[in-house]
Amino acid sequence: AEEAEAPMRMMPGVVRVVDGIRQRRLGGSDVVVSEVGLGTQRWASADFNAPDEALCHKMLDRAVLGSGVNLVDTAEQYPIPSGLGRPEGATEEVIGRWLAKDRSRRSKLVVATKITGGLNVNAKNIRKDLEGSLRRLQTDYVDVYLTHWSFRISQPQQNWGQSLQYRTDAEPYARQRGQSSFEEVCRTMDQLVREGKIRGWGCCNESPYGATRLVATAKGLGLTPPCAFQNDFSMLNRRCEENGLFEMMSPFNEGVGFMAYNVLAGGFLTGKYLDEPAAVDNANAAAAAARSMTPRGRMDDYSWGRTLYRYRSEAATEATRRYAGLAKEAGLPLAELALRWARQRPGVTSALVGTSSLEQLDQDLVAFRREKRLPEDLMWEIDRVHMRNRLPIFSSASVAREQFGEGEIGE
Numbered sequence: 276a277e278e279a280e281a282p283m284r285m286m287p288g289v290v291r292v293v294d295g296i297r298q299r300r301l302g303g304s305d306v307v308v309s310e311v312g313l314g315t316q317r318w319a320s321a322d323f324n325a326p327d328e329a330l331c332h333k334m335l336d337r338a339v340l341g342s343g344v345n346l347v348d349t350a351e352q353y354p355i356p357s358g359l360g361r362p363e364g365a366t367e368e369v370i371g372r373w374l375a376k377d378r379s380r381r382s383k384l385v386v387a388t389k390i391t392g393g394l395n396v397n398a399k400n401i402r403k404d405l406e407g408s409l410r411r412l413q414t415d416y417v418d419v420y421l422t423h424w425s426f427r428i429s430q431p432q433q434n435w436g437q438s439l440q441y442r443t444d445a446e447p448y449a450r451q452r453g454q455s456s457f458e459e460v461c462r463t464m465d466q467l468v469r470e471g472k473i474r475g476w477g478c479c480n481e482s483p484y485g486a487t488r489l490v491a492t493a494k495g496l497g498l499t500p501p502c503a504f505q506n507d508f509s510m511l512n513r514r515c516e517e518n519g520l521f522e523m524m525s526p527f528n529e530g531v532g533f534m535a536y537n538v539l540a541g542g543f544l545t546g547k548y549l550d551e552p553a554a555v556d557n558a559n560a561a562a563a564a565a566r567s568m569t570p571r572g573r574m575d576d577y578s579w580g581r582t583l584y585r586y587r588s589e590a591a592t593e594a595t596r597r598y599a600g601l602a603k604e605a606g607l608p609l610a611e612l613a614l615r616w617a618r619q620r621p622g623v624t625s626a627l628v629g630t631s632s633l634e635q636l637d638q639d640l641v642a643f644r645r646e647k648r649l650p651e652d653l654m655w656e657i658d659r660v661h662m663r664n665r666l667p668i669f670s671s672a673s674v675a676r677e678q679f680g681e682g683e684i685g686e
Contacts, residue, residue: 288300288526288624290307291307292343293309293342293343293345294341294342294343294644295343295643295644295646296309296310296311296342296343296344296640296643296644297309297310297343297643298310298343298345299532299624299625300532301419301475301502301503301532301624301625302475302501302502302503302524302530302531302532302624303500303502303530303531304474304475304502304503304532305474306385306418306419306474306475306502306503306532307345307385308345308346308385308532308534308624308625309343309344309345309346309625309643310618310624310625310626310643311344311346311614311618311625311626311627311628311639311640311643312344312346312347312348312385312387312534312625312626312627312628313334313335313338313344313346313347313348313627313628313629313630314348314536314627314628314629315331315347315348315349315353315354315366315369315370315629316350316353316354316355316366316629317353317354317355317629317631318331318349318353318354318366318369318370319331319354319361319365319366319369320353320354320355320356320357320358320361320366321354321356321357321358321359321361322354322356322573322576322579323570323576324570324572324573324631325354325631326630326631326632328369328372330632330633331369331370331373332369332372332373332376333633334630334633334636335347335370335373335384337633337636337637338636338640339380339383339384340380340383342640344640345383345384345385346384346385346387346534346625346627347370347384347385347386347387348387348388348505348534348536348627349366349367349370349386349387349388349389350366350367350388350389350391350423351363351364351367351388351389351390351391351404351407351408351411352389352391352423353365353366353367354366356578364407364411367388367408367411367412368411368412370386370412371411371412371413371414372413374412374413374414375413381414385418385419386412386414386417386418386419387417387418387419387420387421387503387505387534388408388412388417388419388420388421389420389421389422389423389479390404390405390408390420390421390422390423391404391423392422392423392424392425392426392479392480393424393425393426393428394426394428394452394453394454394455395426396422396426396455396460397426397453397455397459398455398459398462398463401460401463401464401467402463402467405417405420405467405472405473408420409472415471415472416471416472416473416474417472417473417474418473418474418475419473419474419475419476419477419502419503420464420467420473420475420476420477421476421477421478421479421503421505422460422477422478422479422481423479423480424479424480424481425478425480425481425482425485426454426455426460427449427454427485428442428445428449428452428454429441429442429443429445429446429449430442430481430482430485439669457488457489457492458492458496460489461489461492461493461496461498462496462498464476464493464498464499464501465493465498465499468499469499475499475501475502475503476499476501476502476503477501477502477503477504477505477531477532478501478504478505479504479505479506480505480506480507481504481506483518483519483520483523486501486504486520486523486524486531487519487523487529489501490523490529490531500529500531501531502531502532503531503532503533503534503624504520504524504531504532504533504534505533505534505535505536505627506520506533506535506536507535507536507537508533508535508536508537508538508617508620508623509535509537509538509539509540509544509613509617510540510544510594510598510613510616510617510657510661511540511543511544511586511591511594511595511667511668512537512540512666512668513661513665513666514666515533515622516620516622517665520622521533521621521622524622525621525622532624532625533622533623533624533625534624534625534626534627535617535623535625535626535627536627537586538613538614538617538626538627538628539610539613539614539628540586540591540595540613540668541573541574541579541583541586542572542573542574543574543583543586543587543591543595544586544595544598544609544610544613545572545608545609545610546595546599546602546608546609546610547571547572548571548572548574548587549592549595549596549599551566552587553574553575553580553587554566554567554570554574554575554576554577554580555574555575555577555580555581555584556580556587572631574586574587585668585669586668588667588668588669588670588671588672589670589671589672589673590664590667590668590670590672591667591668591670593663593664593667594660594661594663594664594667595609597660597663598612598613598657598660601653601656601657601660605649605653608638610638610639610642611638611641611642611645612649614626614628614639614642614643615642615643615645615648615649616649616654616657618642618643619648619649619654626643
């Protein structure tokens, strides 16, 4: 891939431009990542349209060896969904076998992986699970090691679920069940950095309090602070901009990088479900059954369709229709508008994209090679849509009284 030092094209935080794709420093670390990364949750999974190992390797070839992408994000829990012959950890093995084809590839790739969250996160398991990831990835270090979700069982899931309410009922028995402490997590991650097993660390799906406390604890103890947080972020979910997380991560404040996932809202921000609803939402049973046999994507799969309902709530669908109208007026595909919007947000270091074909990958790369920023008047029109409902993915107008405690939003 062609690499160019092009000062006139540099923006704050941009270290270099490779094949038209900008690469930025991740927080205060020495890790440099491309503004677009490969999300691998479904690589070699049991999904109907999951890319197999051969296609995953072609994607890595195209993005990393043939373009300016240098970031791949994975987890010990991937693939999701797992299944017979596709166990958890298989995605890391797919990446590891690609790296093993040519050892010079390791220096070209920034590998981010995650330890399973909750009560699994403690000093012993952080080290043990990392060793498992290193073995599957066939490498002796990971660039960024993250907790997959919070180690605090009292914290509600930050990106799905019926309520964002803090669970005070879990506090009395959290420590009795072995819940880790901020100090334990920070000390263990710092030791792994010192040993050269990881270059940096962070957390995924954390609350603003948890993320801030991790930074403050590490700095207060003179330890390596987190360099990255990862969270759901898109035109349909801008909470990180408005709940204090981006303020904390700003270079002016704590200087932490941010990896955004689901920037296309599970595929809904491609617009392909607007003219014909997802199969699980279609009131016409015959049409729903026919569509489920020829799915356009995960929204047409019964299991994923129910899981990803949050991106298709009434408010989310209304907002997406308005965004599609803005994209049409601007002469852009809706997916490109969503990707370029995410890239342009000041708090985003890298946007992770999950693709099931080389064609999708190529389309995403085109969006990130666009040098021109979206005009300010278009960004303002997007803001105006956002202000009609500031959190559409957690809005629902169809929760029945008899569904007590179990609405439609969540997993």
